[in-house]
Amino acid sequence: MAGCYREEKPVDLGGKRQQFGSRFLSDPARVFHHNAWDNVEWSEEQAAAAERKVQENSSQRVCQEKQVDYEINAHKYWNDFYKIHENGFFKDRHWLFTEFPELAPSQNQNPSKGLFLEKSKIPESRSSEDGPGLIIEQHECSLNSLGHETQMPPVEENVTKKLSQLEICADEFPGSSATYRILEVGCGVGNTVFPILQTNNDPGLFVYCCDFSSTAIELVQTNPEYDPSRCFAFVHDVCDEDKSYPVPTDSLDIIVLIFVLSAIVPHKMQKAINRLSRLLKPGGMMLLRDYGRYDMAQLRFKKGQCLSGNFYVRGDGTRVYFFTQDELDTLFTTAGLEKVQNLVDRRLQVNRGKQLTMYRVWIQCKYCKPLLSSTS
Numbered sequence: 001m002a003g004c005y006r007e008e009k010p011v012d013l014g015g016k017r018q019q020f021g022s023r024f025l026s027d028p029a030r031v032f033h034h035n036a037w038d039n040v041e042w043s044e045e046q047a048a049a050a051e052r053k054v055q056e057n058s059s060q061r062v063c064q065e066k067q068v069d070y071e072i073n074a075h076k077y078w079n080d081f082y083k084i085h086e087n088g089f090f091k092d093r094h095w096l097f098t099e100f101p102e103l104a105p106s107q108n109q110n111p112s113k114g115l116f117l118e119k120s121k122i123p124e125s126r127s128s129e130d131g132p133g134l135i136i137e138q139h140e141c142s143l144n145s146l147g148h149e150t151q152m153p154p155v156e157e158n159v160t161k162k163l164s165q166l167e168i169c170a171d172e173f174p175g176s177s178a179t180y181r182i183l184e185v186g187c188g189v190g191n192t193v194f195p196i197l198q199t200n201n202d203p204g205l206f207v208y209c210c211d212f213s214s215t216a217i218e219l220v221q222t223n224p225e226y227d228p229s230r231c232f233a234f235v236h237d238v239c240d241e242d243k244s245y246p247v248p249t250d251s252l253d254i255i256v257l258i259f260v261l262s263a264i265v266p267h268k269m270q271k272a273i274n275r276l277s278r279l280l281k282p283g284g285m286m287l288l289r290d291y292g293r294y295d296m297a298q299l300r301f302k303k304g305q306c307l308s309g310n311f312y313v314r315g316d317g318t319r320v321y322f323f324t325q326d327e328l329d330t331l332f333t334t335a336g337l338e339k340v341q342n343l344v345d346r347r348l349q350v351n352r353g354k355q356l357t358m359y360r361v362w363i364q365c366k367y368c369k370p371l372l373s374s375t376s
Contacts, residue, residue: 042346042359050294054310060303062313070313071265075212077317082189082215096192099364100287102254103182103196173247174232175206181252183208183245185238185276186260189219190226197230208247210236212263238272239264245279252279257288261331262321266311270331277335280369286337291322292344292361298322323363337367 042050062070070077097104175181180202184192187209196207207230211217220226220233237243255276264272273286280286291297293310297320301312310322325342333339345362 046359047294050299053299054294057299057301057303057312058306058309060306062304062307066313067307070307070317070319073317074319075214079213079215081316081318082213082219096195096258097199099289100256100366102285102287102366103256104200175208175247178206179204181206181208181247182254182256183210183247183252183276183279184256184258185210185236186257186263187211187220187233188213188216190223190233192256192258193220193231193233194223194225197225197227205230207231208252209233210238210245212237238275239268241271241275245275247279249278250281253281253284255280255284255286257286257290259290261288262290262323263319264321265319266308266321270334273331273335277332277337277369280337282369282371284369285340286332286365286367286369288328288363288365288367290328290363291320292346292363293322293324295322295361296358322361325363328363328365332365332367337369339365340368341366 182196182205184207187193188211190209193207193209209220209231210233211220212235214235217233217235226233232246234246236245261269261272276286298310298312305312305314307313307319311319312321313319325344329339329342342365343363345360345364347360347362348358
């Protein structure tokens with residue numbers, strides 16, 4: 001089943017990586033001439049076939065006993081994953097600076113500047129970046145936490161002690177003197193964090209990163225690129241309402257969620273986003289890229305791997321949800337954020353060596369915290 005295509009030659013930007021959405025296929029006979037094609041429109045037949053496939057692989061659910069195990073022992077499954085793969089599974093996401101220029105050095109200012117311009121020029125249906133190339137990114141960064149001891153500077157050590165008592169002092173926390181603060185939730189082994197630190201040399205930048213997996217955080221902290229004066233990595237469970245973040249409310253400029261919200265059990269997503277929203281400064285931005293409904297990864301699941309609607313467990317015990325735009329919009333707007341961007345990236349990836357085509361569906365979002373609250 002082929003979708004509808006159009007082909008255009010990408011514009012040369014002087015060697016700079018282009019934003020995705022610049023290569024279109026009009027002649028299906030040329031499909032193997034490039035590794036990927038943008039803005040692939042699905043035919044009604046293809047969409048109907050995808051829906052039938054999901055109905056089929058959802059018809060047999062994982063038993064309740066196993067579902068409880070996957071939830072209670074989620075940290076174990078993610079730790080096992082990182083113990084096996086360490087830092088060799090994912091590629092560094094240098095594409096982030098094209099799709100999310102808010103992370104680039106020139107953007108180290110209030111991200112709300114230029115907000116209305118961005119709202120007016122971004123089409124809702126524009127195709128965007130795939131990130132990991134031809135690697136099927138079924139596994140991504142985990143979210144929840146185990147305790148993990150690390151050697152930290154005195155200030156960070158004091159903050160860690162206060163975290164257990166839910167006491168965050170507004171003038172005593174890691175990065176308290178920074179002028180631009182970024183938090184990545186579900187950082188894995190640092191495939192987003194380290195490109196940011198390498199690319200953005202602004203002395204006012206401080207990057208926080210957390211993950212459910214203590215093994216992943218240990219790999220971040222032992223990476224030669226890890227600099228405690230510019231970065232603070234910590235183990236955290238975003239679903240644990242009794243655990244506080246190491247920063248006060250209204251203190252972050254950017255929060256990054258890359259293929260991570262999908263790892264949370266659906267009924268816990270809203271509270272996790274609510275808590276993160278409170279950490280943003282007025283005008284701060286939440287950036288997301290995650291799996292969309294009917295992505296190839298969803299269609300490949302077999303019967304017996306479905307936990308609930310559009311929520312699955314992989315063979316290694318890690319879990320994944322596949323979103324619609326409306327679902328994500330509800331999550332963010334319920335948390336008090338305003339839409340800047342919410343688009344579907346339908347992308348045809350090609351393995352030219354094996355003559356395989358792979359239809360990927362991702363959703364990319366940017367939501368901003370209002371400069372003034374509705375109660376002001």
